Amino acid sequence: MKQRDHIRIASGQGYWGDLPQAPYWQVTKGPVDFLVMDYLAEVTMSILQKQRSRDPRMGYAKDLIQVIEQILPTVVEKNIKVITNGGGVNPQACRNAIFEVAKRIGLKKLSVGIVYGDDIFDDIGELVSKGNELRNMETGDALHSIRGRLQSANVYFGAFPIAEALRQGADIVLTGRATDTGLTLAPMIYEFGWKEDDYSKLASGIVAGHILECGGQSSGGNFQKNWKSVPDLTNIGFPIAEAHYDGVVYITKHDGTGGLVSVDTIKEQLLYEIGDPSEYITPEVIADFTSIRLEQAGENRVKVSDIKGMPPTEFYKVSMAYSDGYYAIGTLTYGWPEALEKAQAADSIMRQRLKDLGFAYDEFHTEFLGYNSCHGPLSPVPVDPNEILLRVAVRSKNREAVEAFGRQLVPLVLTGPPTVTGFGAGRPKAQDVVAYWPALIKKTAVKPVVEVAEL
Amino acid sequence: MKKIQLLRLAHSRSGDKGDASNIGLIARKPEYYPVLKERVTADAVKRHFAGICIGKVERFDLPNLYALNFLLHEALAGGGTVSLRNDAQGKTMSTALLRMEIDVPDELIVE
Structure with a gap:
């Protein structure tokens, strides 16, 4: 069943607008098995929804197509699988655009998986009538106060549907609104056969995902402790998670690249945009960040281990945007x-x-x-x-x-x-x-x- | 006791969670962690951010990382997409916290 005892997952983009050359660097400067790219922020979905309403062939991260064009020959040759949430509100159209690129560069074979169903914008009425209140989880306000001004509504799905697409043979997986952490966890579930109740292993994958989800911010970018000590930020190496079947993860970067991977750069990223660290909630698992053990395991190499996970909640998070x-x-x-x-x-x-x-x-x-x-x-x-x-x-x-x-x-x-x-x-x-x-x-x-x- | 600015004792990173600002504060050395825990309380942080943080301040401890995580509620003037601030996401709140001065024991050697 188990093919490899560890895999290398590379972060290629931390957000839409991140360093455009990073994905190409990640697939060419050293060995990796998976490339994960995050393109979506809360506000992005409403922009994409507007683009799709003007043109049904739009509504995904257009920059992604240029990236794919640049990396496709390499990832096909090296059998690197690509996972991204750049499908936005129209993963079908994104897939078509990628097939066009594949034909143009003369590929004979390419398998593209999409994950959708997250876009509930057109189903809000039905969902509300079935008793889903969709109250604002921060203020407790009822949805009807903004209902007429809604611009987008998306459920955050997790890693398991992505892992399923990989299992069905996808070389590239395009999702709508998937969690950033799920993009990184998915290859581990696929490769190591982790199950839905392997909570501590899943939590390890989530922590790896949190470390990778902001790209260079864990490998020396925006490093507050001692930014002048970070070598060659010009050629910063984006982070790579070397994930092992037992849940131990090493964070590293390609040899010969700039930047820095140290216990301190990882600590700063672990504390980024979190609430209660003992309950980091995702669709798959609740991860306990107070259990994480970090250890410098070599130059630009940090061991991440001992992570505890707990069963997930019965809810998905929904992200909605409205004009105000x-x-x-x-x-x-x-x-x-x-x-x-x-x-x-x-x-x-x-x-x-x-x-x-x-x-x-x-x-x-x-x-x-x-x-x-x-x-x-x-x-x-x-x-x-x-x-x-x-x-x-x-x-x-x-x-x-x-x-x-x-x-x-x-x-x-x-x-x-x-x-x-x-x-x-x-x-x-x-x-x-x-x-x-x-x-x-x-x-x-x-x-x-x-x-x-x-x- | 001597007064030391947090800048010398800790490093930090901040981000946004809706209208809340999250600030991670990490001891520069493990031996600084106890005094951070004792002095950089939620109340002290709330006082420090007077005029910026309207809501309550929560503190969570991560002894495994020698770190504290603060959530400053109603601190971003409406949050990422609504806030009119130049720093709408509170990316520089991290070093705003490092401006704080705390009392540390005379015998604690601070580089």
Whole structure:
């Protein structure tokens, strides 16, 4: 049954917009068995949903197709399987686009699996009528308050449907909204035959997934402890999980690449975007991060072991997006001397002018870059800085008010404090606010669909 | 007792969980961990982030990593896609915490 006692899973993208050359580096600079790429964030799904409504052939991560075109000859030659959630809200169309690429480069054979059923946007009415409340899990608010403004709704499926697609022979697996961690766990389930109640092994795969899901952020990128000590970030090696059948995982990177894999880089990533570390909840398992043992096992090699897992909950998480008014952001740069005072005066003048015109805002937020946009009220006031970037942002349900703000910013150049520049981008434009609505749904209410097709 | 800034005792990373900011605080050396546990309480962090964190602060301990994880509720002005802040996801909240000063025993040697 067991084919190999360990496999090498490479992280290729930590989010849509990540380093474009990373996937190619991962499949060419050393041995790997699987390449996993995360493309989806909460807000991405609503953008993709809009794209699909305009064109039924769209709705997936378009950048993925360029990546596939670049890596396909290599992954076919080396038998590297590719797993990504870049299918977005239209994995079928994504598969078609990949088949087009395969034909264009002269491939005779390619098996592509898709996992869907996560997109419940068109089924909300039926699900609600069957008693799925889909309340906001953070605020407890009822769904009807935003129902008419929904833009997307997706269930987070886990690793098992992906593993099933691999079992059916897929060379590439495209999912809709799958958990980031599930992308990494799936090859372990497939390769080692882990079962649904192998909780501690599943939890090990989840921890490996958490370490890989932000790409270079576990191999020396954004390393706060001692960033100057990280060698050659230009050529950063993205992380690779060497997963063993017994649940022990080694995190490493390709030889000859830049970056750093150490106990400290892994610790920083383990603590990224987590709540209660003793209960890291995924569709497959609840992982206990307080049980993780880390050990430096060589240069750029960290052993991750001893992880405890517990049975999962009876819910999937649902990610929904809804429109919630408009916003605009504008900036002006004020030069020395008295740069901060000038920027503060300009802000006051603009606020008063908008007030005199009768406009009000849900939020009117001003920051002074060079002074307080990172640490807000904790920031010490700088002594006569060389320059200050005035950044003003407004939000309102009233589009007209947001557009009025746009018309009031640039005139400050000739009607406010002196030595101001940086208005080249022109009038700030009103944009849609896309707000996030997290909810839970009974696992029995939805079902992942796995489909594997040949070129 | 002497006052030491957390920057010298710990390193950190922060991210967002909706409108909550999560800050992981990791002892630079295992021997610093007990004083972090004692002094960097949820209450102390709530006071430190006055004017930024509107809701409560929760602390979770990870002794296996010599680390503490803080959840600062209602700290991101509405959360990732709604917040008007330059740092909407609270990526720099990590070092905002490291500005905090705590009392440490005189005999603790801090590099």
